[in-house]
Amino acid sequence: MASRRRVGEFELIARYFAPLARSFAGAGGLESDNAFLPADARHDIAVKTDTIVSGVHFLGDEAPRRVAAKALRVCLSDLAAGGAAPLAYQLSLALPHGWQERWVAAFARGLSADQRRYGIVLCGGDTVVTPGPLTVTITAFGTVPRGRGLGRAGARAGDELWASGTIGDGALGLLAARGRLKGLGAGDRTALEARYRLPRPRIALGRCLIGVAHAAADVSDGLLADAGHIAAASRLAVHIERDRLPLSAAARRALSLDPALWANVLGGGDDYELVIAVPPRRRAALLAVARLAGVRVTPIGRFERGAGVWLTADGKATKVPRAGYVHF
């Protein structure tokens, strides 16, 4: 068969779906993590939909409460990037043939635990049976101050790029879960795998970024891709310094054993950290709100005039080929 290149998710959105959203200001041209619907005089409602499919976005052997947590948290991570406070969510659950009631019971317990943890509550949805794999779609709603929700557009030349937490653990955790990091100690493998299986959305930090950041995105497609999305939506270039990336001790040890894993750290997804465009004059404000939220933030690069993603590694700056379109 001729190998004709498939268009990727972002091209599909730009080509076919963005035109359908052109007349709705709150959709932001589908360039950001969230859409914004007008709520009351002082608030908008941030809206985000995410679908996870068994065997694609989570491992088929995953415990039901963890599937629930992952489905909810990947959406909450987007709300965090928008600066939103969680409000409610809709759940579409497509159960495979042969589903068991006890699976659903455990899944619901998982949702319940996360509802308490993140202050969000179910408000409706749909349940169907599918001949395909278990598929969970969540549409989450959050509130932001009117007109001030954060998107990917809005970064300005000179803004610094910051990252929350540590980067690369999600992608390394997926490798660990698949038994591919044999050389690493068991403790490190377990720690990384936990990061992959159970995202920790940066809700507390995200809410504090309004008034501090110009733009934000969550790291779901990979650091280079998601920082690149901010750059593209803001019509700028982004320069990232690899050696400034915040790494966990486990990731650091994995990289020292196998430097080829840098590709996973930079290009893999599922970190669910935030990348944030902040003007240098608001550096102190960012550090203050991050301390308040109990999250470490690290400057890893900056936005400049131009286009594309530039990576400095081993003292050499290289333009990164179109990043993040690969996992679709």
Add this chain to the structure above:
Amino acid sequence: MASRRRVGEFELIARYFAPLARSFAGAGGLESDNAFLPADARHDIAVKTDTIVSGVHFLGDEAPRRVAAKALRVCLSDLAAGGAAPLAYQLSLALPHGWQERWVAAFARGLSADQRRYGIVLCGGDTVVTPGPLTVTITAFGTVPRGRGLGRAGARAGDELWASGTIGDGALGLLAARGRLKGLGAGDRTALEARYRLPRPRIALGRCLIGVAHAAADVSDGLLADAGHIAAASRLAVHIERDRLPLSAAARRALSLDPALWANVLGGGDDYELVIAVPPRRRAALLAVARLAGVRVTPIGRFERGAGVWLTADGKATKVPRAGYVHF
């Protein structure tokens, strides 16, 4: 294998998901078609999520623009039942392996046509690839006057039950599409099949029902089931007279050829008409707004104290066994 009865969709919701929605007033205990989020001082936002799976909720051979129309319209039908004016929607598209770009292009054209027809616009979503069948989840938003959105609860003893349009064409259309109505003329089969393949949500009528109806639901699970949902949510019994059901000429001919098809007309779904609880004193108002909307409405029964669904056919009233849990 022992045949252990599976719990149905509504039991699953009541047992595991309604408790998760208990603290959110706008979720209405998950008993209605829509949830309501507070919007501005004068409006709420009605929210509804529906998932359709290829081979389950639509035929695998369906044209992409019709899949788009079905996905959007089943959601719009729920908004209609809530009395909502369409606002925007989120789309989750799970594409099967081997998807074709031209399929997506035609699907997007279908959405575009319906956006113009119903005054709704895309505001975000997610696109993934699945090893399973094509699956489309839409979360639709509409606006209703503050605190006045219609639900299934709210009918009162003495209210009349009305139906819009004609009942049973959806279920008979599915049979026609599967080649099971051979005795019927080709014109009738085509007309019924079109009703199955392409719902016509009663948006114009639904919006006019606020201030007229006490409760409403769309006929997606089947007439007996959906009228029964209003009765159950309103803690009442509903009495339906089979011979007053509004039937299309094609359905009438199908029933005269095979009276066993009454089971499909009464119990099959996919009509996407509205069943409406209206106090007798508002009969004139209902007829006026229906005329305005260009939709026929027919009184087919009434709500009384008690519980359950009662059907009068051939002069005999019978209590209908738990209806509508069968298609899950």
